[in-house]
Amino acid sequence: MTIPELTDVHPAWLPPEAFRAIGSRRALVLGDGALTGTVHDEVAAACARYGGSAERAGDGPFDLVLALTTAGPLPQVAAAIAAEAGPIGEEGYVLARRDGVTAVLASDPAGLLYGLFHLVRLGEPAFGAARPVERHEPAMRRRMLDHWDNIDVHPVMGQVERGYAGGSIFWRDGVLREDLTRVRAYGRLLAACGINAVAINNVNVHATEAHLLTDRLGEVAAIAAELRPYGIRVHVSVNFASPMALGGLPTADPLDEDVRRWWAATTARVYETIPDFGGYVVKADSEGQPGPFAYGRSHADGANLLAGALAPHGGVVHWRAFVYNHRQDWRDRSTDRARAAYDHFAPLDGSFRDNAILQVKYGPMDFQPREPVSPVIAAMPETRLAVEFQVTQEYTGQQKHVCYLAPLWRELLDFRPWGRDGRDVADVATELVAVSNVGDDAYWTGHPLAQANLYAFGRLAWDPRLAPDTVLDEWIDLTFAPAAEPLRRTLHTIMDGSWRTYERYTAPLGVGFMVRPGHHYGPDVDGYEYTPWGTYHFADRDGVGVDRTRATGTGYTGQYPRPWSDVYESLEQCPDELLLFFHHVPYGHVLRGGATVIQHIYDTHFAGADEVAEMRTHWDKLEGLADPALHTRVQELLDEQLRCAQEWRDQVNAYFFRKSGVPDAHGRRIP
Ligand code: GCV
Numbered sequence: 001m002t003i004p005e006l007t008d009v010h011p012a013w014l015p016p017e018a019f020r021a022i023g024s025r026r027a028l029v030l031g032d033g034a035l036t037g038t039v040h041d042e043v044a045a046a047c048a049r050y051g052g053s054a055e056r057a058g059d060g061p062f063d064l065v066l067a068l069t070t071a072g073p074l075p076q077v078a079a080a081i082a083a084e085a086g087p088i089g090e091e092g093y094v095l096a097r098r099d100g101v102t103a104v105l106a107s108d109p110a111g112l113l114y115g116l117f118h119l120v121r122l123g124e125p126a127f128g129a130a131r132p133v134e135r136h137e138p139a140m141r142r143r144m145l146d147h148w149d150n151i152d153v154h155p156v157m158g159q160v161e162r163g164y165a166g167g168s169i170f171w172r173d174g175v176l177r178e179d180l181t182r183v184r185a186y187g188r189l190l191a192a193c194g195i196n197a198v199a200i201n202n203v204n205v206h207a208t209e210a211h212l213l214t215d216r217l218g219e220v221a222a223i224a225a226e227l228r229p230y231g232i233r234v235h236v237s238v239n240f241a242s243p244m245a246l247g248g249l250p251t252a253d254p255l256d257e258d259v260r261r262w263w264a265a266t267t268a269r270v271y272e273t274i275p276d277f278g279g280y281v282v283k284a285d286s287e288g289q290p291g292p293f294a295y296g297r298s299h300a301d302g303a304n305l306l307a308g309a310l311a312p313h314g315g316v317v318h319w320r321a322f323v324y325n326h327r328q329d330w331r332d333r334s335t336d337r338a339r340a341a342y343d344h345f346a347p348l349d350g351s352f353r354d355n356a357i358l359q360v361k362y363g364p365m366d367f368q369p370r371e372p373v374s375p376v377i378a379a380m381p382e383t384r385l386a387v388e389f390q391v392t393q394e395y396t397g398q399q400k401h402v403c404y405l406a407p408l409w410r411e412l413l414d415f416r417p418w419g420r421d422g423r424d425v426a427d428v429a430t431e432l433v434a435v436s437n438v439g440d441d442a443y444w445t446g447h448p449l450a451q452a453n454l455y456a457f458g459r460l461a462w463d464p465r466l467a468p469d470t471v472l473d474e475w476i477d478l479t480f481a482p483a484a485e486p487l488r489r490t491l492h493t494i495m496d497g498s499w500r501t502y503e504r505y506t507a508p509l510g511v512g513f514m515v516r517p518g519h520h521y522g523p524d525v526d527g528y529e530y531t532p533w534g535t536y537h538f539a540d541r542d543g544v545g546v547d548r549t550r551a552t553g554t555g556y557t558g559q560y561p562r563p564w565s566d567v568y569e570s571l572e573q574c575p576d577e578l579l580l581f582f583h584h585v586p587y588g589h590v591l592r593g594g595a596t597v598i599q600h601i602y603d604t605h606f607a608g609a610d611e612v613a614e615m616r617t618h619w620d621k622l623e624g625l626a627d628p629a630l631h632t633r634v635q636e637l638l639d640e641q642l643r644c645a646q647e648w649r650d651q652v653n654a655y656f657f658r659k660s661g662v663p664d665a666h667g668r669r670i671p
Helices: 016-023 034-050 076-085 109-122 181-193 207-213 217-230 257-273 299-313 337-348 406-414 448-462 468-479 485-495 498-505 564-569 576-582 597-620 628-660
Strands: 026-030 053-055 064-068 093-098 101-106 131-136 142-146 149-154 158-160 197-199 233-237 279-282 316-320 356-361 384-390 431-435
Touching: 016 034, 016 109, 026 034, 034 053, 034 064, 034 109, 034 217, 064 076, 064 109, 076 093, 076 101, 076 131, 093 109, 101 109, 109 131, 109 181, 109 468, 142 384, 142 448, 149 207, 181 217, 181 448, 207 217, 207 233, 217 233, 217 257, 257 299, 279 299, 299 316, 299 337, 299 356, 337 356, 384 406, 406 448, 406 468, 406 498, 431 448, 448 468, 448 485, 448 628, 468 485, 485 597, 498 597, 498 628, 564 576, 576 597, 597 628
Parallel strands: 026 053, 026 064, 064 101, 142 197, 142 431, 197 233, 233 279, 279 316, 316 356, 356 384, 384 431
Antiparallel strands: 093 101, 093 131, 149 158
16 A cells, blocks of 8 residues: 655644654564554555665564564564563554564554554654553544535535535545545544544535435445545444435334334445444434434434444444534523433433444533533443544634644543542543544644644543643644754643633633624624524623522533532532533622632633734744744734634623623723
């Protein structure tokens, strides 16, 4: 296989330079299987560039051995390391260096591939001093990206729903792209950060895309062929009403025998074409998508129908828990969108088949920069759970703003629903899924620095205990290899705290939204206030926030186990950053941090916009240290981020000043 090299696309975290250390070695790659072949081809390509050699057999001497433990006979050093390491788990690998030989060993070829990319991350230090045996195994068995790509260009959403990096890398002008080299290069980038599954189309499955399941299956197979050499399985979003739309049946009732037979036969055909097909993703009874409610059936009935069709082939269904009433009456204060997923799904715990995975957004609302962790995560001990993140920055600056999301994700993964001594979200989830931020843009992600979010998602799905700044360091070292120190320092200065900066200049204290309706970019404090979408802040002249308490509000706090049900219920204990998510308070309410709510709003909005101005100054100083085109692109985007942050600052401050009449304690200008 030729290693994909693209001249018109930024190499992201795999520039040729990242392979220098490996490419100058005498390497042996041992073992069978297609992925072992990929490992060999990667090493051989690096060696062709940097003067090393890559063998598949021979006596050596070798200074790098990448081998399956089942391959024989292993060189002596590798055999000794294998004996010391003992059994190695699925997709895992061990790494050690002794007697001048660096060895990566795995029991399956996928592990070898991940081990190779670990060597790439280490670079020259992998070939320096002796290293004891290190074991690496993924925390999550599936580490998946969902693409919200359409085949056709949607009149409102464009081609990629909530995509900020151009068109789809899969389709163009309504047909599969002729040259899929970029898809293969994408697979390579994903494998290098640990991703092993991709759902290729939007969860809102429109008429054209529904056909990927049947007469356009060849396109799925072609994409799968590009991703397979990098260990990535392809999944497809399906429309629950497919038996009617594609099969001509009068119903899509999950308990109907003909419907069952249709899904079984259709799924069997999928597997005849793509034997390693991953499975289906379903958004049902949500934002206009069809689902089991139409037939008076439950979501377990719906999910189990598809799980049943997939089970004989080893596939899985990802069934999304994002189910709520998007036609709510804003006058009705008793309906609370935040409650919806728990109310629908918690009673169904234990009734899903083994190969049905409930995919839950990290928060109860919708990918806001600050939300409490979804209570569904603690409520379904008998159900396999995937937690869903949003790498695409729908609500976090749309890849025009720098917003490094790993610190947010780490907070979510570290959250302990049962309190200090209980398990955390990373322990409870069996999988992590995220909406991809990639398109046909020359930097993959629109904003060049948004690449770091994609990289960090993969790394955290592999190891949720990694520190965000360590992951950022990895990304910097690979992407800007070799990274000059001022560049590294400045990127940290700009990116480490960028999510908190974004939070400061947008909706305050966890209340969320306040974005322009529809496209969700930029401020509009009342944009959603009198709409059916269920995303309100209830600001009036006296106060702001949503009362979700049991005592006087919607009762949402009761969906959490102790201690959080009590902590969130209590005005005194509720964390400041979530105060307005849980409570409606007067503007003069004093936060745990000491400021009043209104003064906090003013202070954070002034501070957030100032921080963006500082980012801009820091970035300017890098001229000459980063690639000129990349430097200019980031500079232009920082101009836009600054403009937008100032707009947020002024709108939010002016809005609350006008509502409350309370002046800023520091006398700053509020328009
Ligand atoms: C794909 C939000 C987004 C929608 C998205 C939906 C979902 O509402 O704005 O574009 O639909 O989430 O996650 O299904």
